[in-house]
Amino acid sequence: MIPEDKIWLKHYPEEIPHTISYEDKALHEYLKQAASRYAKTSALHFLGKELTYEELYDQAKQFANQLQSLGVKKGDRVAIMLANCPQSVISYYGALMIGAIVVQTNPLYVERELEHQLVDSGAKVIICLDLVFPRVQAVRSKTSLEHVIVTSIKDYLPFPKNLLYPLVQKKKMGIKVEVEYDKNTLAFKDFLGKGSTKEVQVDINPKEDLALLQYTGGTTGPAKGVMLTHANLVINTSQCMAWMYKMRPGQEKMLAALPFFHVYGMTIIMNFSIMGGLTTVILPKFEVKGVLKTIQKQKVTLFPGAPTMYVALINDPDIQKYDLSSIETCLSGAAPLPLEVQQKFEKLSGGKLVEGYGLTETSPVAISNPIWGERRTGSIGVPWPDTDAAIISAETGEKADIGEVGEIAIRGPQVMKGYWNRPEETAKVFKDDWFLTGDMGYMDDDGYFYIVDRKKDMIIAGGFNIYPREIEEVLYEHDAIQEAVTIGVADEYRGETVKAFIVLKQGKSVTEEELDQFCRKHLAAFKVPKLYEFREELPKTLVGKILRRVLVEEEKEKHEENKVSNQ
Structure with a gap:
């Protein structure tokens, strides 16, 4: 019998259970399990370099034992600032084994962003790439860091790539980083090599103990650490297993082009692959030709990505030269997936591509269209097993009627414990046990959900969440700027891109190029505005508040007019 408030369950394929019996295990126990089953x-x-499950498990244990030798204890925070590489998986699971809390850190962060995250989390150790070491070193004295463990992409490259890599890096990027090692600055390979492979015994309460602090921004105030427990991550990964029921444990090949430091790549690629005993084919960054060649050569079967990735692939002029027929399933996330992109990619690959919806606070996936079932155009789909979703009316604060627009709320065992050291911020986003997403949408009479707008002013560009206030604070630091506001505008490739509206101080001048250079000193590249518009004044309320929505509507009208004139 399907409950009246879960009408979406009637659209589940019969292979997907309505509820799942979850194992009461710490997340890293699944690596031990995979090493036993798929050694x-x-x-x-x-x-070109391969690690078996047996080898990966041994190296994670070595890393865990070495962290303990540094004095890292259960509950201590360990930051990982790496591109996709074996070291990121080893560090992640090794830290979890000793009960440490992983803090995933974007390698693109500039010093001010990095400093905030390290200070706020109180991380004692960071594992970073040699290329970002200068940034870590610049903020180190302002943080709680006791040890920095430095690695290089070449550390896990096969011969002779490992010898050629430094030369290629220097030639391509003009970068040669010299790291001075001492008792507090350690080389990853040496550090790992000294570790024991003995089992690490730390008591973990999966429902209470944190596995991860995943930082997410906000339209007000600095980025917040989302507290995700071992159970949150185990459950969301298990839900994904149930949703992708045709997946063959121990046999599939998963392409890792999404970054592991993003919660989506971490759960749907890294944790999912470990739980299922899959082979993860890792790429350190997304490059169209590299992805196409890898899919063809490695016969990749699973390819989670962001819409911009699929857009780039389908628009590559040489795509017909590559065999993508091995692809069976793709789950798109991090931004809305255009229907035409979905259809074209499915036609080119022969696989299924569906959109998932969620947030960092939901570990991250909460809603998705069925992969092998009814998909509805424009819909983000239906809630996953054991997940409730509802629309909360802005007028009444209660559940909205079918078809009525309101705020999407999520309830389920994958929802976060709260924000790190921010009980007031946590209270704002919960209504009883419902998590308020900030996204506006509606539900149809079959239980399919649709997003119509964001309550927050967040911009999603290329799968990255960008928060206007952070950019505006940087712009306001420029001595020529009197007022600044940023919005997301439509972009064929990135989904959205950042546009800044600027009012200059009287008698002052600044060029777009100068603002671009200024912002790049203070913001990660993906947050830097791509468009600028200088105005005499900005639209405001009677009390002087800038009307961001007016600018958004103006840009939408321009976009629609351009579409019509180009037809």
Whole structure:
């Protein structure tokens, strides 16, 4: 019998259970399980280098024991600032084994962003790439860091790539980083090599103990650490397993082009692959030709991505030269997936591509269209097993009627514990046990959900969440700027891109190029405005508040007019 408030369950394929019996395990226990079941199976494939599950588990244990030798204890925070590489998986699971809390850190962060995250989390150790070490070193004295563990992409490259890599990096990027090692600055390979492979015994309460602090921004105030428990992550990964029921444990190949430091790549690629005993084919960054070649050569079967990735692939002039027929399933996330992109990619690959919806606070996936079932145009789909979703009316604060627009709320065992050291911020986003997403949408009479707008002013560009206030604070630091406001505008490739509206101080001048250079000193590249418009004044309320929505509507009208004139 399907409950009246879960009408979406009637659209589940019969293979998907309405509820799941979850194991009461810490997340890292699944690596131990995979090493037992799939010992000789390739766990990681990295640019020609392979690690079996047996080897990966041993190296994670070595890392765990070495962290303990540094004095890292249960509950201590360990930051990981790496691109996709074997070291990121080893560090992640090794830290979890000793009960440490992982803090995923974007390698693109500039010093001010990095400093905030390290200070706020109180991280004692950071594992970073040599290329970002200068940034870590610049903020180190202002943080709680006791040890920095430095690695390089070449550390896990096969011969002779490992020898050629430094030369290629220097030639391509003009970068050669010299790291001075001492008792507090350690080389990853040496550090790992000294570790024992003995089992690490730390008591973990999966429902209460944190596995992860995943930072997410906000339209007000600095980025907040989302507290995700071992259970949150185990449950969301298990839900994904149920949703992708045709997946064959121990046999599939998963392409890791999404970054592991993003919660979506971390859960749907890294944790999912470990739980299922899959081979993760790792790419350190997304490059169209590299992805196409890898899919063809490695016969990749699973390819989670962001819409911009699929857009780039389908628009590559040489795509017909590559065999993508091995692809069976793709789950798109991090931004809305255009229907035409979905259809074209499915036609080119022969696989299924569906959109998932969620937030960092939901570990992250809460809603998706069925992969092998009814997909509805424009819909983000239906809630996953054990997940409730509802529309909360702005007028009444209660559940809205079918078809009525309101705020999407999520309730389920994958929802976060709260924000790190921010009980007031946590209270704002919960209504009883419902998490308020900030996204506006509606539900149809079959239980399919649709997003119509964001309550927050967040911009999603290329799958990255960008928060206007953060950019505006940087712009306001420029001595020529009197007023600044940023919005997301439509972009064929990135989904949205950042546009800044500027009012200059009287008698002052500044060029777009100068603002671009200024912003790049203070913001990660993906947050830097791509468009600028200088105005005499900005639209405001009677009390002087800038009307951001007026600018958004103006840009939408311009976009629609351009579409009509180009037809």
